[in-house]
Amino acid sequence: MERRSFLRHAGLTGVLAAGAAPAVVHAQANIRWRLASSFPKSLDTIFGAAEVFAKKVGEMSGGKFQISVHAGGELMPPFGVVDGVQNGTVELAHTAPYYFFGKDETFAIGCAIPFGLNSRQMTAWMYEGNGLKLMREFYAQYNIISFPMGNTGAQMGGWYRKEIKTLADMKGLKFRIGGFAGKVVERLGSVPQNIPGGEIYQALEKGTIDAAEWVGPYDDQKLGFNKVAPFYHYPGWWEGGPQLDLYVNTKAYEGLSSEYKAIIEAAAAYAHTDMQAKYDARNPGALKQLVAAKTKVVALPKAVMDAAFKESMALYSEISSKNPNWKKVYTDYANFRREQNLWFRFTEGQFDRYMQSAKL
Structure with a gap:
């Protein structure tokens, strides 16, 4: 019998039993990656976001895609993670992008700048505005692809x-x-x-x-x-509204199957929401x-x-006036901020002010 005819008539069960479709059975290879965090293990919220992400990746891949999470200082200094991902020393990092403004001020826009977007506005700029597109264009210079992965909400002074x-x-x-x-x-x-x-x-x-x-x-x-x-x-x-980012080495990411790429994206989005929920609750x-x-x-x-x-x-x-990377990203960011503040002034801001003054 011809192979094509056999596959058509045998059905999936017969194909699997005959071992004729290894690409189906073993479509996803076993992978082990390392993630370097910029944070100490004692911070179960901000360091914990990377652990939440790694756990989800493992669950969604049926245990085939395993990521070990390492606290700041274990594999490299807390502020050395960009270099680590860029050079391929590790496949992943979880960090606050503004730590690396010394390389280029544009890093800061991907996290938080003074009098910038709040957490909801930042997520909106990333996913529905041009934020993710513009920041990924910038990070490409460092051999990095980024995913939003956490936000603390507005911080104390x-x-x-x-x-x-x-x-x-x-x-x-x-x-x-x-x-x-x-x-x-x-x-x-x-x-x-x-x-x-x-x-x-x-x-x-x-x-x-x-x-x-x-x-x-x-x-x-x-x-x-x-x-x-x-x-x-x-x-x-x-x-x-400071956003944390997952940084992925571009070459490593491009070597993944489409399924594993989707898992990375979904797990990062889950950890993104989970992190702020924990801060707001605690x-x-x-x-x-x-x-x-x-x-x-x-x-x-x-x-x-x-x-x-x-x-x-x-x-x-x-x-x-002197950094074209910054000017390109900040111009879009500032325009988005202006529109968001116009809207929030009539809705979120007014509602929040009333509720915070109400005697509940």
């Missing part, structure tokens, strides 16, 4: 050994602040420090720095910042506990906010 009462209090402040926002606080007279999360507590305790921001109550409490800095300011105007209780432990929660003065906004906008104009 950090921990301070002394309260910030006026703009003058920002002068000379040695401030651990993540990534690109350091450029703005520097213009306010502060001295930015880009320190990995696992090293912040010791720096605050020893007085090497005067203040530090990380994420919000749940993570900050786990890291113990309230024990060494009593003032907890808000809001984190530099992180209205931050309220952690904030109550911090207040009960005598933490002083204080709003940043309007003068500081206004000065930071002015300097941020001036900085963006300056970068646009």
Whole structure:
């Protein structure tokens, strides 16, 4: 019997029994990849997003696609993950893109910039605007393809050994602040420090720095910042909706089957939603506990906010004049932000303000 006729008449069961269709039976090869995180294992929300992703990939592939997740410092330094993926040392990384603004300021737009998009707006720009397309065009220079994979929501403004009462209090402040926002606080007279999360507590305790921001109550409490800095300011105007990214080595990704590519995309999207859900659910209780432990929660003065906004906008104009990568992405981002804020002013913002003032 001819092979084509045999396949047509035998049916799938007969084909499998006869071993005539190895491409069907073994369509997906067993793969083991490594993921380097920029975060310590102690942070079950932000580091945990990579574990959630890896678990989903394993489940959706029937265990054939396994990803081992490594905390910052295990395989490479926390801020070395871009180089690791670019060079193919690891296939994957999970990080905050703004850590790498020193390579190009455009990295920051893929995460958060001062007075930027909130988390919902950022997701909208990525998936329904031009965000993912523009950032992937930029990341192609680094042999990387990106996927949104997590967002913390709006963050707190950090921990301070002394309260910030006026703009003058920002002068000379040695401030651990993540990534690109350091450029703005520097213009306010502060001295930015880009320190990995696992090293912040010791720096605050020893007085090497005067203040530090990380994420919000749940993570900050786990890291113990309230024990060494009593003032907890808000809001984190530099992180209205910081997005975490999954970076994949382009060559490794292109070597995957279409099914495995779809699994990567779906698992990253799941982890993206899961991460913010955890922060939103856990931050309220952690904030109550911090207040009960005598933490002083204080709003940043309007003068500081206004000065930071002015300097941020001036900085963006300056970068646009000299960095074509930034100008291309930021122009689209800024247009999207303008339209989003027009809409949110009538809906989300008004509703939120009412509900937060209501006595429930």
